[in-house]
Amino acid sequence: MQRVRLVDVARDAGVHPATASRALNPAVVGEVSQATVQRVRRSADKLGYVPNTLARGLRTSRSYVAALVIPDITNALFPPIVRGAEQVLTEAGFTLVLTDTNSATEVERSQIASLRAHGVDGFIVATASWHDPLLDELATEGFPTVLVNRRCATSALPFVGGDDQQGVRLCVEHLVGQGHRDIVHLAGPSNTSTGRERADAFRAAMRDHRLSVRQTVIECSAYTEQAGAAGAARLMARRRPFTAVVAANDLVALGAMDALGSAGVTCPRDYSITGFNDLAFMDKLTPALTTVRVPFTEMGAHAARRLLEWIADQPPTATQSMLPVELVVRGTTGAPPVD
Structure with a gap:
C-alpha cells in the first residue's frame, strides 16, 4: 500500500503543501487560519495520513522526543504525572519516553546518558536528590530539563511541584x-x-x-x-x-x-x-x-509546557511553580483518646 504523502493531503484540502505542513505541525499551527487547519485535518484523517516525524526532525534538528525520568513506576503518584505530561507533549507533536531508575543514582545517570545519545530533546525529571551533581551538569550545559515533584538545592533548573x-x-x-x-x-x-x-x-x-x-x-x-x-x-x-x-x-x-x-x-x-x-x-x-x-496531572502538564518553551528556544529562568494543595478530611483523624 502506497504511503499517503503530505502533498496528497494538500491537494485534497486545496492548499499549498507548505500550508498543509504548518496546519499539521502543533509548533506553528497558529500561523494558519482555524478554518484551514480544520480542512487540512479532515483531509489528513480521510486519507489516513501519518506525519513523518523523522523527516520533520531532520528539517528542524529535533527528534520530537522527550523523556520523563521517574524513581519508581509502582508508586501510584507517578502515573498521573505521566498522563498530564503526555497529553501536553502529544498535542505538541512529541513522543514521550518513560524511564524508571528504581531510585538508583547510577541507573539514572546511565539512562539519561543513553537517552541523550539517542537524541531526546529534553527531560522532565522526578528523581531529584537534594544534592544532585547530574542535574547540576544538565543545568550548566543548558540542556532542556524541568524538575517535577522534587527539586534540588543548587541546580538552576525550573521546578514544578505541590506546595x-x-x-x-x-x-x-x-x-x-x-x-x-x-x-x-x-x-x-x-x-x-x-x-x-x-x-x-x-x-x-x-x-x-x-x-x-x-x-x-x-x-x-x-x-x-x-x-x-x-x-x-x-x-x-x-x-x-x-x-x-x-x-x-x-x-x-x-x-x-x-x-x-x-x-x-x-x-x-x-x-x-x-x-x-x-x-x-x-x-x-x-x-x-x-x-x-x-494535583499531579496538572503538575505533569505544567512541567511539559515549561519544557516545550525551553525546547522552542525560550530558555526559562530558574523559577519554581508551586501548585496549590488541599486537605481531604476522612476517617483516620478525630479527637484524641480520653484518658
Whole structure:
C-alpha cells in the first residue's frame, strides 16, 4: 500500500503543501487560519495520513522526543504525572519516553546518558536528590530539563511541584483543631526536597501552635510502606506519648498504620494519622485516609509546557511553580483518646 504523502493531503484540502505542513505541525499551527487547519485535518484523517516525524526532525534538528525520568513506576503518584505530561507533549507533536531508575543514582545517570545519545530533546525529571551533581551538569550545559515533584538545592533548573509546606501546615492545623497536642512526624528521606521541606514545615507549624518539637520527627529511609512500618516501630520503641501522626506520604502512612495495628494500637480510636498525596485508593481504606491532595496531572502538564518553551528556544529562568494543595478530611483523624 502506497504511503499517503503530505502533498496528497494538500491537494485534497486545496492548499499549498507548505500550508498543509504548518496546519499539521502543533509548533506553528497558529500561523494558519482555524478554518484551514480544520480542512487540512479532515483531509489528513480521510486519507489516513501519518506525519513523518523523522523527516520533520531532520528539517528542524529535533527528534520530537522527550523523556520523563521517574524513581519508581509502582508508586501510584507517578502515573498521573505521566498522563498530564503526555497529553501536553502529544498535542505538541512529541513522543514521550518513560524511564524508571528504581531510585538508583547510577541507573539514572546511565539512562539519561543513553537517552541523550539517542537524541531526546529534553527531560522532565522526578528523581531529584537534594544534592544532585547530574542535574547540576544538565543545568550548566543548558540542556532542556524541568524538575517535577522534587527539586534540588543548587541546580538552576525550573521546578514544578505541590506546595509541600502548605500541605503539612494544613495537617497540623487540622490535628490541633481536633484537640491533639502530642503530634509526631514520620518524615521522608532528608536527601529529597520533599522530605526536608515537609519536616521543616512540620516543625514550624508546631512552633506556631506553641507545641514542643523535641523528638517529634522520625526520618524514614524511603517513601514506602516498609519504611513507614519501620518508622512506626521506632516511634513505639521510644515510648514517647503521641496521639497523632503526620506521615510524609500516603505509603508511609499505610505502613505506619499496619505496624501500629499489629501492636494493638488502632486508628482512630488510639491515634489519628494524616498522609500526603491522596493516591487513588486512599478513600477506599477502612478507615479512609485523611490526606493532602496534590494535583499531579496538572503538575505533569505544567512541567511539559515549561519544557516545550525551553525546547522552542525560550530558555526559562530558574523559577519554581508551586501548585496549590488541599486537605481531604476522612476517617483516620478525630479527637484524641480520653484518658
